[in-house]
Amino acid sequence: MATSNLLSPPAQITPNTALKLSQKAPIILSSSPTSSLPWPLSLLFSRETPETWTIHENLLLAALRTGDDASARQVLDRLTSRFGESNERIIALRGIYEEALAKDDKELTKILDGYGKVLESDPTNIAVRKRGIAVMKSLGKTAEAIASLRVLLDNSPTDVEGWAEMSDMYASIGSWGQAIYCLEEVLLMMPNAWSAHAQIATLHYLSAPASVPSLSMSLRHFARSVELNESYLRGYYGLKLVSKKLLPLLSETPSNSKRNDEDDVPPPKLQTVKKLEELATGKLAEIIREYKSGNKKWAAFDEAEVIAARELLDRDDKTER
Amino acid sequence: MAILGTTLNAIGLIFLTHAVYSAHEHTAAFAHAPLPLDISIELLVSILVLSAGVVISSPQLKPIQWAKWSGKMQREGRKGDGRWTKEGEEIVTENDPYAFLGLDAGVGGKAEGRRGFWDVRAKRKEYTEWVKSGGKN
Numbered sequence: 001m002a003t004s005n006l007l008s009p010p011a012q013i014t015p016n017t018a019l020k021l022s023q024k025a026p027i028i029l030s031s032s033p034t035s036s037l038p039w040p041l042s043l044l045f046s047r048e049t050p051e052t053w054t055i056h057e058n059l060l061l062a063a064l065r066t067g068d069d070a071s072a073r074q075v076l077d078r079l080t081s082r083f084g085e086s087n088e089r090i091i092a093l094r095g096i097y098e099e100a101l102a103k104d105d106k107e108l109t110k111i112l113d114g115y116g117k118v119l120e121s122d123p124t125n126i127a128v129r130k131r132g133i134a135v136m137k138s139l140g141k142t143a144e145a146i147a148s149l150r151v152l153l154d155n156s157p158t159d160v161e162g163w164a165e166m167s168d169m170y171a172s173i174g175s176w177g178q179a180i181y182c183l184e185e186v187l188l189m190m191p192n193a194w195s196a197h198a199q200i201a202t203l204h205y206l207s208a209p210a211s212v213p214s215l216s217m218s219l220r221h222f223a224r225s226v227e228l229n230e231s232y233l234r235g236y237y238g239l240k241l242v243s244k245k246l247l248p249l250l251s252e253t254p255s256n257s258k259r260n261d262e263d264d265v266p267p268p269k270l271q272t273v274k275k276l277e278e279l280a281t282g283k284l285a286e287i288i289r290e291y292k293s294g295n296k297k298w299a300a301f302d303e304a305e306v307i308a309a310r311e312l313l314d315r316d317d318k319t320e321r
Numbered sequence: 322m323a324i325l326g327t328t329l330n331a332i333g334l335i336f337l338t339h340a341v342y343s344a345h346e347h348t349a350a351f352a353h354a355p356l357p358l359d360i361s362i363e364l365l366v367s368i369l370v371l372s373a374g375v376v377i378s379s380p381q382l383k384p385i386q387w388a389k390w391s392g393k394m395q396r397e398g399r400k401g402d403g404r405w406t407k408e409g410e411e412i413v414t415e416n417d418p419y420a421f422l423g424l425d426a427g428v429g430g431k432a433e434g435r436r437g438f439w440d441v442r443a444k445r446k447e448y449t450e451w452v453k454s455g456g457k458n
Contacts, residue, residue, distance in 0.1 A: 007410040010399070011420040013433050015451035018444075028408055051406045061436075065444045092437075100441045108442075130437035138440050164422045165438045171428045186422065193419040194391065202427060230392030234425075300398030 006058045007051055012302075013065075021062035025071040028059055034082060053079065060093060064100040072097060091118060092127035099131075105139055112136065126156060133165075142173055160189050167199075176207030197225035198234050205242060215246045216267045223276060226283075233287055233305050236280045240312060243277035281316070284309045326378025333371030340364040391417075 003010055004020035006028075013021070033048040033056075035041070056075050063072040076097055083090050095115065102108045115132040119125060129152050136145035149166050153159060167182035183200040190196060201221035208214040219242045225235035250270045290298035291306050340363040344356060380402070384390040394400075400415040417425070423434025 005399075005410055005413060006408070007406060008399075008413045008416060009433060011417060011425055011432055011434065015448045015456070018448060019456075024409075047407065049406060051410070051412070052408070055406065055408050055410055061439065061441075064441055065448055067445065067448065096439065096441050100445060102442075127437060134438045134440055137438070138442050160422065161435050161437055164424060165435050168423075168429065168435075183424075190419065190422075192387065193422060193424075195417075195419050195424040196422060199424040199427070206428065228388055228391060229395055230388045231395040232392070233395075234427075296397075298396045300394075300396055 006055045006062070009058055009062075013062075015066075018062055018065045021058070022066040022068050022071070025059055025063055025068060025075075028055065029071060029074055032078075034078075048082075053082070057093065061096070064097065069101065072100070088122075088125050088127045091125065092131050095128065095131045099135060099138075108135060108139060112139075126152070126159070130162070137169070142169060145169060157185075158189060160186055163189075164196075167203075171203060171206075176203055179203050180207070192228055194225040194228040194232055194235065197221045197228065198232065198238060201225065201238055201242070205238070209245065210249070212246070212249050212267050213265070215242055215249065216265065218242045219246060219268060219273065219276070220265075226280075231283075231287065233284070233301055233309060236283045236287070237305075237309055237312060239276055240280035240284060240316075243273045243280065244316070246273050247277065281313065284313055288313070323378060326374050329370055329374030330378060331374075333367050333369075333374050336363055336367030337371060340367055 004017050004024075006021055006024060009021065010017065031047075033046075033052045035045045035047070037045055056079055060072050060075040060079070063069070063075065076093060079093060080090055085091075095111065098111050098114075099108065102111060112132060112135045115128050115135070118128050119132070122128075129148070133145045133148050133152070136142075136148060146166065146169050149162060149169070153162050153166065156162070163182045163185045167179045167186070170176075170179035170182060180200060180203050183196060183203065186193065186196050187200065198221070201218040204214045204218035204221065219239065222235050222238040222242060226232050226239060229235065246268075247270070250267060250273060287298065287301060288306055288310050291301050340360055343360045343363070347354075347356060347360065384393055394415050394417065397415075399413050399417075401411040401413045404412045406412060419425075420432075421434045421436070423430075423432040425434075426432035
Protein backbone atom coordinates (compact mmCIF):
# COMPACT_ATOMS: atom_id res chain seq x y z
CA MET A 1 0.00 0.00 0.00
CA ALA A 2 1.17 3.45 -0.82
CA THR A 3 0.38 4.97 2.58
CA SER A 4 2.62 2.78 4.71
CA ASN A 5 5.59 2.55 2.41
CA LEU A 6 8.99 2.23 4.03
CA LEU A 7 10.89 3.01 0.87
CA SER A 8 9.32 6.43 0.42
CA PRO A 9 7.24 7.30 3.46
CA PRO A 10 4.22 9.56 2.91
CA ALA A 11 4.42 13.32 3.35
CA GLN A 12 2.42 13.15 6.55
CA ILE A 13 2.81 10.27 8.99
CA THR A 14 0.02 9.93 11.52
CA PRO A 15 0.66 7.76 14.59
CA ASN A 16 -1.45 5.10 12.95
CA THR A 17 0.75 5.06 9.85
CA ALA A 18 3.85 5.07 12.04
CA LEU A 19 2.54 1.98 13.82
CA LYS A 20 1.93 0.22 10.51
CA LEU A 21 5.42 1.14 9.34
CA SER A 22 7.13 -0.14 12.47
CA GLN A 23 5.09 -3.36 12.41
CA LYS A 24 7.05 -4.34 9.34
CA ALA A 25 10.17 -4.67 11.48
CA PRO A 26 9.94 -8.45 12.12
CA ILE A 27 9.67 -9.23 8.39
CA ILE A 28 12.61 -7.07 7.44
CA LEU A 29 14.74 -8.15 10.38
CA SER A 30 14.05 -11.84 9.71
CA SER A 31 16.36 -11.99 6.70
CA SER A 32 19.82 -10.49 6.61
CA PRO A 33 20.57 -8.45 3.50
CA THR A 34 24.31 -8.97 3.77
CA SER A 35 26.00 -12.25 3.05
CA SER A 36 27.95 -14.11 5.77
CA LEU A 37 30.44 -15.56 3.29
CA PRO A 38 34.10 -14.38 3.18
CA TRP A 39 35.05 -11.39 1.06
CA PRO A 40 35.11 -12.23 -2.65
CA LEU A 41 32.14 -14.59 -2.37
CA SER A 42 30.11 -12.11 -0.33
CA LEU A 43 30.17 -9.73 -3.30
CA LEU A 44 28.70 -12.41 -5.55
CA PHE A 45 25.99 -13.64 -3.20
CA SER A 46 24.92 -10.38 -1.58
CA ARG A 47 21.16 -9.80 -1.55
CA GLU A 48 21.29 -6.08 -0.89
CA THR A 49 19.95 -3.47 -3.27
CA PRO A 50 20.27 0.31 -3.04
CA GLU A 51 16.72 0.37 -1.70
CA THR A 52 17.59 -1.99 1.15
CA TRP A 53 19.35 0.67 3.17
CA THR A 54 16.76 3.36 2.59
CA ILE A 55 14.19 0.92 3.93
CA HIS A 56 16.38 0.16 6.94
CA GLU A 57 16.83 3.82 7.71
CA ASN A 58 13.11 4.54 7.50
CA LEU A 59 12.41 1.49 9.61
CA LEU A 60 14.81 2.76 12.25
CA LEU A 61 12.98 6.08 12.43
CA ALA A 62 9.55 4.42 12.50
CA ALA A 63 10.62 2.00 15.23
CA LEU A 64 12.02 4.83 17.36
CA ARG A 65 8.83 6.80 16.93
CA THR A 66 6.66 3.95 18.13
CA GLY A 67 8.97 3.05 21.00
CA ASP A 68 10.12 -0.25 19.51
CA ASP A 69 13.67 0.34 20.74
CA ALA A 70 14.79 -3.28 20.45
CA SER A 71 14.10 -3.39 16.72
CA ALA A 72 15.66 0.03 16.32
CA ARG A 73 18.86 -1.22 17.98
CA GLN A 74 18.98 -4.22 15.64
CA VAL A 75 18.49 -2.06 12.55
CA LEU A 76 21.11 0.38 13.76
CA ASP A 77 23.58 -2.46 14.35
CA ARG A 78 23.01 -3.71 10.83
CA LEU A 79 23.58 -0.26 9.37
CA THR A 80 26.69 0.22 11.50
CA SER A 81 28.21 -3.11 10.49
CA ARG A 82 27.53 -2.28 6.84
CA PHE A 83 28.76 1.31 6.67
CA GLY A 84 31.16 1.57 9.59
CA GLU A 85 31.01 3.54 12.81
CA SER A 86 32.58 6.71 11.49
CA ASN A 87 30.21 7.18 8.57
CA GLU A 88 28.62 10.65 8.79
CA ARG A 89 25.13 9.37 8.37
CA ILE A 90 25.59 6.53 10.83
CA ILE A 91 26.86 8.97 13.48
CA ALA A 92 23.69 11.02 12.98
CA LEU A 93 21.43 7.95 13.11
CA ARG A 94 23.14 6.75 16.27
CA GLY A 95 22.55 10.23 17.65
CA ILE A 96 18.85 9.98 16.89
CA TYR A 97 18.73 6.63 18.68
CA GLU A 98 20.40 8.09 21.75
CA GLU A 99 18.13 11.14 21.70
CA ALA A 100 15.09 8.90 21.63
CA LEU A 101 16.31 6.99 24.65
CA ALA A 102 17.32 10.07 26.64
CA LYS A 103 15.21 10.33 29.75
CA ASP A 104 15.48 14.02 30.54
CA ASP A 105 16.90 17.28 29.31
CA LYS A 106 20.16 16.64 31.17
CA GLU A 107 20.95 13.55 29.13
CA LEU A 108 19.94 15.40 26.01
CA THR A 109 22.39 18.19 26.82
CA LYS A 110 25.08 15.53 27.20
CA ILE A 111 24.25 14.22 23.72
CA LEU A 112 24.46 17.77 22.42
CA ASP A 113 27.96 18.07 23.92
CA GLY A 114 28.82 14.81 22.17
CA TYR A 115 27.79 16.33 18.87
CA GLY A 116 30.01 19.29 19.65
CA LYS A 117 32.98 16.95 20.07
CA VAL A 118 32.25 15.21 16.77
CA LEU A 119 32.11 18.57 15.05
CA GLU A 120 35.43 19.61 16.58
CA SER A 121 37.15 16.70 14.90
CA ASP A 122 35.18 17.05 11.66
CA PRO A 123 33.57 20.47 11.18
CA THR A 124 32.17 19.49 7.77
CA ASN A 125 29.83 16.85 9.13
CA ILE A 126 26.55 18.43 8.03
CA ALA A 127 24.38 15.56 9.26
CA VAL A 128 25.63 15.89 12.85
CA ARG A 129 25.43 19.68 12.70
CA LYS A 130 21.76 19.33 11.79
CA ARG A 131 21.22 16.87 14.63
CA GLY A 132 22.67 19.40 17.02
CA ILE A 133 20.26 22.06 15.77
CA ALA A 134 17.35 19.65 16.13
CA VAL A 135 18.32 18.90 19.73
CA MET A 136 18.59 22.61 20.57
CA LYS A 137 15.14 23.14 19.11
CA SER A 138 13.80 20.20 21.06
CA LEU A 139 15.26 21.70 24.24
CA GLY A 140 13.43 24.94 23.49
CA LYS A 141 16.59 26.95 22.75
CA THR A 142 15.27 28.44 19.51
CA ALA A 143 17.67 31.40 19.50
CA GLU A 144 20.71 29.12 19.80
CA ALA A 145 19.32 26.81 17.14
CA ILE A 146 18.88 29.73 14.75
CA ALA A 147 22.42 30.96 15.41
CA SER A 148 23.81 27.50 14.79
CA LEU A 149 21.76 27.07 11.64
CA ARG A 150 23.02 30.42 10.42
CA VAL A 151 26.59 29.13 10.70
CA LEU A 152 25.60 26.06 8.70
CA LEU A 153 23.93 28.12 5.98
CA ASP A 154 26.87 30.52 5.82
CA ASN A 155 29.08 27.57 4.97
CA SER A 156 26.61 25.70 2.81
CA PRO A 157 24.23 28.24 1.26
CA THR A 158 22.66 25.76 -1.15
CA ASP A 159 21.20 23.61 1.59
CA VAL A 160 17.50 23.91 0.73
CA GLU A 161 16.42 21.82 3.68
CA GLY A 162 18.32 24.14 5.99
CA TRP A 163 16.73 27.27 4.54
CA ALA A 164 13.26 25.73 4.89
CA GLU A 165 13.96 24.81 8.50
CA MET A 166 15.31 28.30 9.21
CA SER A 167 12.16 29.82 7.77
CA ASP A 168 10.01 27.60 9.94
CA MET A 169 11.98 28.55 13.05
CA TYR A 170 11.74 32.28 12.32
CA ALA A 171 8.02 31.89 11.66
CA SER A 172 7.59 30.11 14.98
CA ILE A 173 8.96 33.15 16.82
CA GLY A 174 7.01 35.57 14.64
CA SER A 175 9.92 37.06 12.66
CA TRP A 176 7.97 37.14 9.43
CA GLY A 177 10.47 39.20 7.45
CA GLN A 178 13.32 36.77 8.08
CA ALA A 179 11.08 33.78 7.48
CA ILE A 180 10.04 35.19 4.10
CA TYR A 181 13.66 35.89 3.21
CA CYS A 182 14.64 32.28 3.95
CA LEU A 183 11.84 30.93 1.81
CA GLU A 184 12.87 33.22 -1.01
CA GLU A 185 16.25 31.48 -0.85
CA VAL A 186 14.41 28.16 -1.16
CA LEU A 187 12.56 29.48 -4.20
CA LEU A 188 15.84 30.61 -5.77
CA MET A 189 16.97 27.01 -5.80
CA MET A 190 13.62 25.35 -6.43
CA PRO A 191 11.48 27.81 -8.37
CA ASN A 192 8.93 25.12 -9.25
CA ALA A 193 8.10 24.14 -5.69
CA TRP A 194 4.40 24.88 -5.38
CA SER A 195 4.42 24.15 -1.67
CA ALA A 196 7.16 26.73 -1.12
CA HIS A 197 5.15 29.34 -3.05
CA ALA A 198 2.08 28.58 -0.95
CA GLN A 199 4.14 28.77 2.23
CA ILE A 200 5.68 32.12 1.35
CA ALA A 201 2.21 33.40 0.49
CA THR A 202 0.96 32.20 3.86
CA LEU A 203 3.83 34.04 5.57
CA HIS A 204 3.09 37.27 3.68
CA TYR A 205 -0.54 36.94 4.70
CA LEU A 206 0.27 36.25 8.35
CA SER A 207 2.83 39.06 8.54
CA ALA A 208 0.26 41.78 7.84
CA PRO A 209 -3.26 40.47 7.23
CA ALA A 210 -4.69 43.92 6.45
CA SER A 211 -2.09 45.75 4.38
CA VAL A 212 -2.38 45.99 0.62
CA PRO A 213 1.33 45.37 -0.24
CA SER A 214 1.70 42.14 1.70
CA LEU A 215 -1.73 40.91 0.63
CA SER A 216 -0.81 41.52 -3.00
CA MET A 217 2.46 39.63 -2.53
CA SER A 218 0.52 36.83 -0.94
CA LEU A 219 -1.97 36.84 -3.83
CA ARG A 220 0.89 36.68 -6.32
CA HIS A 221 2.51 33.69 -4.68
CA PHE A 222 -0.74 31.81 -4.26
CA ALA A 223 -1.49 32.45 -7.92
CA ARG A 224 1.93 31.08 -8.83
CA SER A 225 1.41 27.97 -6.72
CA VAL A 226 -1.81 27.09 -8.56
CA GLU A 227 -0.10 27.91 -11.83
CA LEU A 228 2.45 25.24 -10.97
CA ASN A 229 -0.13 22.73 -9.74
CA GLU A 230 -3.60 22.88 -11.20
CA SER A 231 -5.27 20.95 -8.37
CA TYR A 232 -3.48 22.46 -5.39
CA LEU A 233 -6.23 22.86 -2.84
CA ARG A 234 -4.15 24.94 -0.45
CA GLY A 235 -3.28 27.35 -3.26
CA TYR A 236 -6.90 27.88 -4.27
CA TYR A 237 -7.96 28.20 -0.65
CA GLY A 238 -5.37 30.90 -0.08
CA LEU A 239 -6.22 32.62 -3.34
CA LYS A 240 -9.86 32.81 -2.34
CA LEU A 241 -9.11 33.97 1.19
CA VAL A 242 -6.63 36.65 0.17
CA SER A 243 -8.65 38.01 -2.75
CA LYS A 244 -11.68 38.22 -0.47
CA LYS A 245 -9.65 40.39 1.91
CA LEU A 246 -8.08 42.39 -0.86
CA LEU A 247 -11.28 43.32 -2.71
CA PRO A 248 -12.71 45.80 -0.15
CA LEU A 249 -9.24 47.30 0.46
CA LEU A 250 -8.68 47.89 -3.25
CA SER A 251 -12.11 49.36 -3.88
CA GLU A 252 -11.70 51.72 -0.92
CA THR A 253 -8.41 53.17 -2.11
CA PRO A 254 -8.17 54.43 -5.69
CA SER A 255 -5.33 52.72 -7.46
CA ASN A 256 -2.94 55.65 -7.75
CA SER A 257 -3.32 57.17 -4.28
CA LYS A 258 -1.25 56.20 -1.26
CA ARG A 259 1.53 54.77 -3.36
CA ASN A 260 4.69 55.07 -1.38
CA ASP A 261 8.09 54.25 -2.79
CA GLU A 262 8.72 51.31 -0.52
CA ASP A 263 6.43 48.83 -2.18
CA ASP A 264 7.99 48.51 -5.59
CA VAL A 265 5.32 46.18 -6.95
CA PRO A 266 2.05 47.95 -7.76
CA PRO A 267 -1.10 46.40 -6.24
CA PRO A 268 -3.11 44.23 -8.63
CA LYS A 269 -6.09 45.62 -10.50
CA LEU A 270 -9.53 45.20 -8.98
CA GLN A 271 -10.74 43.37 -12.06
CA THR A 272 -7.89 40.85 -11.88
CA VAL A 273 -8.52 40.10 -8.23
CA LYS A 274 -12.22 39.57 -8.94
CA LYS A 275 -11.40 37.15 -11.71
CA LEU A 276 -8.94 35.27 -9.53
CA GLU A 277 -11.54 34.99 -6.80
CA GLU A 278 -14.05 33.54 -9.22
CA LEU A 279 -11.48 31.09 -10.51
CA ALA A 280 -10.59 29.95 -7.01
CA THR A 281 -14.26 29.55 -6.06
CA GLY A 282 -14.94 27.48 -9.15
CA LYS A 283 -11.94 25.23 -8.60
CA LEU A 284 -12.66 24.73 -4.92
CA ALA A 285 -16.27 23.84 -5.71
CA GLU A 286 -15.08 21.35 -8.32
CA ILE A 287 -12.65 19.70 -5.91
CA ILE A 288 -15.30 19.46 -3.17
CA ARG A 289 -17.88 18.06 -5.59
CA GLU A 290 -15.59 15.43 -7.06
CA TYR A 291 -14.20 14.43 -3.68
CA LYS A 292 -17.66 14.04 -2.13
CA SER A 293 -18.94 12.03 -5.07
CA GLY A 294 -16.21 9.49 -4.33
CA ASN A 295 -14.50 9.84 -7.68
CA LYS A 296 -11.42 7.62 -7.49
CA LYS A 297 -9.39 10.01 -9.59
CA TRP A 298 -9.89 12.74 -7.01
CA ALA A 299 -9.50 10.67 -3.87
CA ALA A 300 -6.04 11.80 -2.78
CA PHE A 301 -7.13 15.06 -1.15
CA ASP A 302 -6.90 15.41 2.59
CA GLU A 303 -10.39 15.16 4.06
CA ALA A 304 -9.80 17.89 6.65
CA GLU A 305 -8.63 20.25 3.91
CA VAL A 306 -11.70 19.57 1.80
CA ILE A 307 -13.96 20.22 4.80
CA ALA A 308 -12.13 23.49 5.48
CA ALA A 309 -12.57 24.54 1.85
CA ARG A 310 -16.26 23.74 2.10
CA GLU A 311 -16.59 25.89 5.20
CA LEU A 312 -14.85 28.76 3.44
CA LEU A 313 -17.29 28.57 0.54
CA ASP A 314 -20.29 28.27 2.90
CA ARG A 315 -19.16 31.33 4.84
CA ASP A 316 -18.86 33.16 1.59
CA ASP A 317 -22.41 32.23 0.54
CA LYS A 318 -23.80 33.54 3.81
CA THR A 319 -22.16 36.94 3.55
CA GLU A 320 -23.40 37.41 0.03
CA ARG A 321 -27.02 36.76 0.90
CA MET B 322 -6.91 -3.10 -22.02
CA ALA B 323 -3.99 -5.29 -21.04
CA ILE B 324 -5.78 -8.45 -22.19
CA LEU B 325 -6.74 -6.87 -25.52
CA GLY B 326 -3.19 -5.76 -26.15
CA THR B 327 -1.74 -9.17 -25.31
CA THR B 328 -4.29 -10.94 -27.53
CA LEU B 329 -3.56 -8.66 -30.47
CA ASN B 330 0.17 -9.17 -29.96
CA ALA B 331 -0.23 -12.95 -29.87
CA ILE B 332 -2.46 -13.05 -32.98
CA GLY B 333 -0.16 -10.70 -34.87
CA LEU B 334 2.92 -12.77 -33.99
CA ILE B 335 1.27 -16.02 -35.08
CA PHE B 336 0.22 -14.55 -38.44
CA LEU B 337 3.58 -12.89 -38.96
CA THR B 338 5.41 -16.17 -38.31
CA HIS B 339 3.03 -17.98 -40.61
CA ALA B 340 3.46 -15.42 -43.40
CA VAL B 341 7.25 -15.49 -43.15
CA TYR B 342 7.27 -19.29 -43.16
CA SER B 343 4.93 -19.38 -46.17
CA ALA B 344 7.11 -16.91 -48.05
CA HIS B 345 10.18 -18.99 -47.31
CA GLU B 346 8.51 -22.22 -48.46
CA HIS B 347 7.19 -20.56 -51.59
CA THR B 348 10.56 -19.21 -52.66
CA ALA B 349 12.14 -22.61 -51.92
CA ALA B 350 9.60 -24.38 -54.15
CA PHE B 351 9.26 -21.86 -56.99
CA ALA B 352 12.43 -19.82 -57.11
CA HIS B 353 11.39 -17.54 -59.99
CA ALA B 354 7.62 -17.17 -59.50
CA PRO B 355 6.36 -13.92 -57.85
CA LEU B 356 4.99 -14.10 -54.29
CA PRO B 357 1.24 -14.90 -54.22
CA LEU B 358 -1.09 -12.10 -53.14
CA ASP B 359 -2.46 -13.93 -50.07
CA ILE B 360 1.00 -14.15 -48.47
CA SER B 361 1.64 -10.43 -48.96
CA ILE B 362 -1.77 -9.58 -47.49
CA GLU B 363 -1.20 -11.85 -44.50
CA LEU B 364 2.18 -10.23 -43.91
CA LEU B 365 0.78 -6.70 -44.01
CA VAL B 366 -2.25 -7.52 -41.85
CA SER B 367 -0.12 -9.28 -39.26
CA ILE B 368 2.17 -6.26 -39.00
CA LEU B 369 -0.80 -3.91 -38.58
CA VAL B 370 -2.31 -6.13 -35.86
CA LEU B 371 1.03 -6.38 -34.08
CA SER B 372 1.56 -2.60 -34.19
CA ALA B 373 -1.91 -2.00 -32.78
CA GLY B 374 -1.18 -4.50 -30.02
CA VAL B 375 2.09 -2.81 -29.08
CA VAL B 376 0.44 0.61 -28.95
CA ILE B 377 -2.51 -0.60 -26.89
CA SER B 378 -0.42 -2.55 -24.40
CA SER B 379 2.00 0.34 -23.80
CA PRO B 380 1.62 2.20 -20.48
CA GLN B 381 -0.42 5.37 -20.35
CA LEU B 382 1.40 8.54 -21.26
CA LYS B 383 2.19 11.03 -18.55
CA PRO B 384 1.18 14.68 -18.92
CA ILE B 385 4.06 16.70 -20.30
CA GLN B 386 2.93 19.99 -18.80
CA TRP B 387 4.18 20.62 -15.30
CA ALA B 388 0.91 21.96 -13.87
CA LYS B 389 -1.13 19.14 -15.40
CA TRP B 390 1.30 16.51 -14.17
CA SER B 391 1.45 17.85 -10.64
CA GLY B 392 -2.31 18.39 -10.58
CA LYS B 393 -2.91 14.79 -11.58
CA MET B 394 -0.61 13.64 -8.83
CA GLN B 395 -2.36 15.89 -6.33
CA ARG B 396 -5.74 14.41 -7.25
CA GLU B 397 -4.78 10.77 -7.56
CA GLY B 398 -2.05 10.51 -4.96
CA ARG B 399 1.34 8.84 -4.95
CA LYS B 400 1.69 5.95 -7.31
CA GLY B 401 4.17 3.36 -8.44
CA ASP B 402 4.37 1.57 -11.73
CA GLY B 403 3.96 -1.90 -10.29
CA ARG B 404 7.53 -2.63 -9.25
CA TRP B 405 8.31 -3.85 -5.76
CA THR B 406 11.51 -4.31 -3.81
CA LYS B 407 12.50 -7.62 -2.29
CA GLU B 408 11.33 -6.39 1.09
CA GLY B 409 7.82 -5.97 -0.31
CA GLU B 410 7.81 -2.17 -0.59
CA GLU B 411 6.33 -0.62 -3.68
CA ILE B 412 8.65 1.64 -5.66
CA VAL B 413 6.82 4.97 -5.84
CA THR B 414 7.52 6.76 -9.10
CA GLU B 415 4.87 9.49 -9.01
CA ASN B 416 5.58 11.46 -5.90
CA ASP B 417 5.67 15.07 -4.73
CA PRO B 418 9.33 15.98 -5.36
CA TYR B 419 9.15 18.80 -2.83
CA ALA B 420 7.72 16.81 0.06
CA PHE B 421 11.21 16.75 1.61
CA LEU B 422 10.91 20.48 2.29
CA GLY B 423 8.09 19.72 4.70
CA LEU B 424 6.23 22.90 3.81
CA ASP B 425 2.96 21.33 2.80
CA ALA B 426 1.19 21.48 6.13
CA GLY B 427 1.65 25.21 6.64
CA VAL B 428 3.51 27.18 9.29
CA GLY B 429 4.48 24.91 12.19
CA GLY B 430 2.65 22.07 10.47
CA LYS B 431 3.08 18.39 11.04
CA ALA B 432 4.39 17.50 7.61
CA GLU B 433 7.23 15.04 7.45
CA GLY B 434 10.27 16.19 5.60
CA ARG B 435 13.42 18.07 6.57
CA ARG B 436 14.63 14.73 7.81
CA GLY B 437 17.98 16.12 8.85
CA PHE B 438 16.19 18.07 11.57
CA TRP B 439 13.86 15.25 12.56
CA ASP B 440 12.69 15.81 16.16
CA VAL B 441 12.52 12.27 17.48
CA ARG B 442 11.35 13.21 20.97
CA ALA B 443 8.37 15.23 19.76
CA LYS B 444 7.31 12.42 17.44
CA ARG B 445 7.63 9.87 20.24
CA LYS B 446 5.55 12.04 22.50
CA GLU B 447 2.89 12.42 19.85
CA TYR B 448 2.76 8.66 19.45
CA THR B 449 2.50 7.86 23.17
CA GLU B 450 -0.27 10.42 23.53
CA TRP B 451 -2.08 8.81 20.63
CA VAL B 452 -1.77 5.39 22.30
CA LYS B 453 -2.99 6.79 25.61
CA SER B 454 -6.00 8.38 23.98
CA GLY B 455 -7.11 5.02 22.65
CA GLY B 456 -5.33 4.92 19.32
CA LYS B 457 -8.01 6.21 17.02
CA ASN B 458 -7.32 6.94 13.35
